[in-house]
Amino acid sequence: MKELLRTLCALPGISGYEDAVRDFIRAELAPFADEMHTDAAGNLVVFKRGKNRPQNRVLFAAHMDEVGFLITHIREDGLLKFGTVGGFDPRVLIGRRILIGEKAVPGVISLKAIHLFEKEERENVPKLSSLSVDIGATSRAEAEAVVSPGDWAVFDTEYTEYGDGRVLAKALDDRAGCLALMELCKGELPYDTWFGFTVGEELGLGAAFLADTLCPDRAIICEGTTAADLPGTPDHRKVCRQGEGAVLVYMDNRTVYHPAMFRALCAAAEGIGAPHQVKEYISGGTDAGAIHISARGVRCGGIAVAVRSIHSSASTASLADIRAMCDIARACTESEEIYNV
Amino acid sequence: MSDLYSAYSRLAANPVPSAFEAEGHALLRALLPAGAEISADNLGQLLIRRRGEGRRLLFVAHADASGIMASHIDKDGFVRFGLLGRLSPAALCDREVRFLSGLRGIIRAEKEAPTLSSELYIDIGARSRADAARRVKPGDPALLCDAPRRLGNRLTANYIDPALPGALLCALAEEMPGDADVTLCFSAAAEVEHGAVRAAAGAVSPELAILLDCSPAGDVPGADGAALGKGPVLRLMDKGCICSPVALDALRNAAEKAGISLQEELCPDRTSDAGQIQLSAAGIPTAILALPVRGLGSALQSADLRDARAALQVLRAMI
Numbered sequence: 001m002k003e004l005l006r007t008l009c010a011l012p013g014i015s016g017y018e019d020a021v022r023d024f025i026r027a028e029l030a031p032f033a034d035e036m037h038t039d040a041a042g043n044l045v046v047f048k049r050g051k052n053r054p055q056n057r058v059l060f061a062a063h064m065d066e067v068g069f070l071i072t073h074i075r076e077d078g079l080l081k082f083g084t085v086g087g088f089d090p091r092v093l094i095g096r097r098i099l100i101g102e103k104a105v106p107g108v109i110s111l112k113a114i115h116l117f118e119k120e121e122r123e124n125v126p127k128l129s130s131l132s133v134d135i136g137a138t139s140r141a142e143a144e145a146v147v148s149p150g151d152w153a154v155f156d157t158e159y160t161e162y163g164d165g166r167v168l169a170k171a172l173d174d175r176a177g178c179l180a181l182m183e184l185c186k187g188e189l190p191y192d193t194w195f196g197f198t199v200g201e202e203l204g205l206g207a208a209f210l211a212d213t214l215c216p217d218r219a220i221i222c223e224g225t226t227a228a229d230l231p232g233t234p235d236h237r238k239v240c241r242q243g244e245g246a247v248l249v250y251m252d253n254r255t256v257y258h259p260a261m262f263r264a265l266c267a268a269a270e271g272i273g274a275p276h277q278v279k280e281y282i283s284g285g286t287d288a289g290a291i292h293i294s295a296r297g298v299r300c301g302g303i304a305v306a307v308r309s310i311h312s313s314a315s316t317a318s319l320a321d322i323r324a325m326c327d328i329a330r331a332c333t334e335s336e337e338i339y340n341v
Numbered sequence: 342m343s344d345l346y347s348a349y350s351r352l353a354a355n356p357v358p359s360a361f362e363a364e365g366h367a368l369l370r371a372l373l374p375a376g377a378e379i380s381a382d383n384l385g386q387l388l389i390r391r392r393g394e395g396r397r398l399l400f401v402a403h404a405d406a407s408g409i410m411a412s413h414i415d416k417d418g419f420v421r422f423g424l425l426g427r428l429s430p431a432a433l434c435d436r437e438v439r440f441l442s443g444l445r446g447i448i449r450a451e452k453e454a455p456t457l458s459s460e461l462y463i464d465i466g467a468r469s470r471a472d473a474a475r476r477v478k479p480g481d482p483a484l485l486c487d488a489p490r491r492l493g494n495r496l497t498a499n500y501i502d503p504a505l506p507g508a509l510l511c512a513l514a515e516e517m518p519g520d521a522d523v524t525l526c527f528s529a530a531a532e533v534e535h536g537a538v539r540a541a542a543g544a545v546s547p548e549l550a551i552l553l554d555c556s557p558a559g560d561v562p563g564a565d566g567a568a569l570g571k572g573p574v575l576r577l578m579d580k581g582c583i584c585s586p587v588a589l590d591a592l593r594n595a596a597e598k599a600g601i602s603l604q605e606e607l608c609p610d611r612t613s614d615a616g617q618i619q620l621s622a623a624g625i626p627t628a629i630l631a632l633p634v635r636g637l638g639s640a641l642q643s644a645d646l647r648d649a650r651a652a653l654q655v656l657r658a659m660i
Contacts, residue, residue, distance in 0.1 A: 217383060236413040236421035237459055250480035251410055251423065256360030256533060258384070262480060278479045280413040281459075282423030289535065297383035297540030 001179065001323065005159075005167070008175035012099070012154040014068030014085045015200045018042060021064040025178060025197055032186045041209040044197040050189035054339035059194045059216035059298075060184060060329065061287050062177030062223070063201030066170065067311045069098060069153040071133070074144055078137030080107065082153065083128075086202035090128045092312040097156035098133065105146050106156060107133040155313035164243070165319045172315045173224025174201065176305045180222040180326045184333060191339045198287055207287035211294035218261065218338055219300045221286045222329060224317070225249070225279060227306035237281055240306040242317065245275030246324040249302035251282050254289025261301035264338050268331035274324045279304070301338075303328050344515070345649060346491075348372045349508035353489040353498040356406035358482035359425055359530045362386065364441065365404055369527060372511045386541045387527040389514055395521040398660060399547035399625070400513065401538060402506035402554075403531030403614060406499070408484035409438060409448070409458070414474050418467030420446060423458050425482050426532030427638065430455040436640050438463065439486035444476050446483070485640055494570070494646045501634050501642040503531075505649050506553035513656050521660040531614045538614040542621035549588050549626050551659070552615040553652070556608060556631035557638070567604045567633040569645040573652035576629035579608040581616025585626030592628050595659035601651045604633070611637075630655065 013021035022044050026036060035047035044064070067086030074080055080100075093109045100107055110132050133153070137143035157170040169175075181195045194214060200206035211219070229241040240247045248269065250262045269276040288300040303325050308316045332338055351372060357365035362385035369387055370379060378390040387404070407426025414420055424430075433448045434455060440446075446465035455461055463483070467473035489498035498504060510525045517523055524545045530537040542550060556574050559566025567574045575592055577584055596603045608631075619627040632649055636642040 234459075235415060251360075251425070255535060256410075256425070256530060259361060259480075280421075280479055282410065282412060292384065293536045293539045295540065296544050297386070297537065299383050 001183070001326070002319065004182065005175065005179050005322070008178055009159050009169040009171050012152070013064055013066055014152045014154060015065040015202045016085070017152045018064040018199050022197065025064070025182065028182060029185050039209060039213060041206055042199040043206055043210040045210060045214065046185060046195040048185050048189055048193050048195065050191040050193060052191055054191040056217035056339055057194065057215065058191070058339055059196055059214060059219040060181050061196040061198055061207060061219055061221050061291065062181050063174045063198045063206065063287060064178060065199055065202055066154065066173070067202050068155070071100060071147055071149055071151045071153065073149055074140050074147070075132070076140050078139050078143045080133040080135065080143065080147065082133055086311060088311055090126055090131065092309070093131060094126070096313045098153045099156045100135070100147050100153040101151040103146065105135055107135040107153070110134045157313050166316055167319055168314050168316045170313060170315065172305070172307050172317045173310050176224055176317060176322050176325065177222035179322070180329045183326050184329055187330070189333050191333065193333060201287050204290065208290035208294055211291040211298060215295040216298050219288065219291050219298050220329065220332055221288045221291070221300060221302045222325060223286045223302060223304045224307040224310060225284055225304035226310045227308045229306070230308070239281040239283060240277055240279050242306040242308055243321065244277045246321055246328050247279050247304040247306055248276055249279045249304055252284045252286065253282065254285035255292055255300060257288065257302055258299035261299050261338070264335055265301045265303060265328065265332065267337070268335050269328045272327060272331045274327045274331070275320065276324060276328065345508055345512040345653060346646060348511035349496070349504050349649070350489060352507045353500055353504035356484050356500045356504070357404060358408045358484055359405040359533045360385070361441065361482055362404045362527070362529045373514050377514060382541055382544065384529045384537045384540055386529045386537065388541060388545070389525040391517050391523040393520040393522040395519065396549065397522040397547040399524050399526060399542065399545050399550040400510060400656065401526045401528050401550060401552050401614065401618060402510045403503050403529070404507060404527040405530060405532050406484055406503060407532040408482055409433065411477055411481045411483070412479050414470055414477070415462070416470050418465070418469050418473035420463040420465060420473060420477055421459070422461070422463060428640070429638070430458055430461055432639050433461065436485055438483040440477060440481050440483045442476070445486065487641065495643060496646055497641060497643040499640060499642070501644045502555035502637060505632055505644055506555065509553055509649060509653055509656065512653050516657070517660055518657060519660040523660050528614060534612055536617045539617050539621045542618045542625055546622045547625060549591055550618045551588065551592065552613055552618060552627060552629045554613045554629050554631045555634040555637055556606060557611065558633040558635040561635055567606055569633050569635065570647055571604055572602050573604070573648055573655060574631040574633060575603045575605045576608050576631050577605060579615065579629065580610065580612040582613065582619055582627060582629070584615065584628040585619065588626040588628035591659060592630055592655065596655045599654040599658035601655050
């Protein structure tokens with residue numbers, strides 16, 4: 001599992017530019033899938049036959065895209081201006097290393113040095129528009145030789161295992177979810193199952209096209225979710241806790257998950273004794289937001305991994321929590337409640 | 342079987358939270374005519390079909406009421422929650438709520454003038470965390486639970502919205518003249534504005550859709566807008582929808598045919614499901630027929646039964 005996670009997290013794939021991730025997953029799953037295609041939006045749709053045909057069409061979904069950047073402008077002095085793809089707190093960007101485009105040109109997100117700030121500026125959160133990327137070019141011409149406006153960029157983060165079974169990487173949201181789906185697809189399944197590796201989730205897109213075409217009856221979304229479980233946060237605002245198991249979700253900002261699906265997920269987790277917790281704050285959103293209202297309506301459930309510093313260069317998760325998400329997803333593939341009721 | 346008022350009083354006394362609309366299906370089925378063609382979709386939306394040779398119409402009223410969802414039991418047995426709908430922290434403060442299990446609690450604020458749900462908690466009178474955890478779990482929804490009242494034509498309840506528009510659909514189902522191919526839909530999750538109605542509207546794909554909603558009354562100090570007892574309201578636009586002229590004219594024609602005078606309004610501060618319906622499938626011309634309600638957005642609402650009776654006549658004249 002760890003090697004696959006390392007590879008998945010290292011692949012560059014911001015919303016709209018998921019090709020490298022999709023190509024990898026497609027190649028990995030080709031020997032195991034019965035049908036596979038990429039739809040017009042770029043979603044990778046995989047069908048795997050199980051031992052039996054179920055009553056319900058069941059979809060597992062995870063998104064391939066990560067949050068990142070697009071270069072928008074090259075300045076005369078060789079610094080680059082950029083836009084963000086996905087939600088970011090500007091404070092987590094300053095001083096971070098990024099890699100731009102296919103050539104992986106290294107850059108650093110920079111703000112002017114602190115002694116150059118006025119007092120008021122120092123006390124406020126810097127605006128995204130005041131950040132630049134420094135690739136070490138001293139002129140526009142030098143910069144244009146290696147980058148262009150429109151180039152995508154991702155964080156330059158080395159996958160690192162540390163502490164008590166923790167992992168630090170970029171894009172744990174949602175390569176951990178992709179990993180869960182891939183594990184299921186590589187194994188034997190009791191029932192026919194669909195897998196959707198979606199595009200553009202960080203912008204709210206992608207999944208709607210997949211669901212409107214596939215028309216699933218049930219969907220289980222495997223995601224990363226914010227853990228705010230650091231000291232100083234009141235208990236009821238911690239959302240979920242890293243290391244306390246996979247997070248089962250009953251509601252977020254875009255979806256009230258179907259109560260029967262939530263109960264089925266809890267039962268699946270309890271049935272196998274997998275460590276799990278429920279999300280204890282209503283926040284965030286997943287592909288379920290688009291999926292549950294698509295086609296004729298889809299009953300959705302959500303399993304997530306608690307990720308600290310989620311949309312940053314150094315997101316972290318517990319490997320045991322990821323394992324628990326995979327195990328609970330597997331238990332769901334055996335659930336009569338999900339497949340046949 | 343039911344008439345308008347008896348359907349309303351049953352619905353007002355038995356509200357259901359967003360995403361739990363299936364809990365209210367047994368009651369709706371009892372309020373609808375025996376032998377009606379009723380189906381439910383994956384999201385708990387109930388559809389009633391009256392087949393006909395004429396144009397295909399869809400009438401939508403949402404079934405869900407605004408409330409809260411428990412999210413965390415704290416170490417002393419107080420219940421933390423998130424909003425499940427449009428009632429604000431200020432509106433919820435110091436009100437009694439009831440969970441589906443029947444458990445009741447009182448919402449309190451941990452500071453003055455709360456603006457966030459995280460500044461509120463529910464006191465269920467638990468002795469400890471363990472005691473509370475036996476009776477309620479994260480993911481359990483709760484609603485306000487005051488008894489509805491009536492004085493003549495004046496109705497007061499926590500949930501005029503959605504009980505009164507819902508009652509309109511029940512009463513319409515009792516008697517549908519004309520030959521239009523009519524679907525009535527009790528939609529889901531309108532109070533959380535997630536767009537669940539798209540799944541139902543897409544499945545029906547009508548020529549025209551009419552959304553039944555409630556509008557903030559303007560006949561009170563400090564407000565502008567429709568008046569109670571002056572008839573139903575034709576809403577030309579709201580925050581999510583610029584109503585289709587085709588659908589608006591259909592309502593105007595029906596009102597004229599029924600001899601009912603409509604109030605008209607623009608409602609730029611309110612979002613309804615009309616916008617979601619209009620953008621469903623290949624596009625559905627949609628208009629909104631609303632009932633004036635005082636106290637929309639607060640814990641206690643009031644309306645005039647005569648406005649609902651008049652709205653029913655307009656709907657009948659449309660089909």
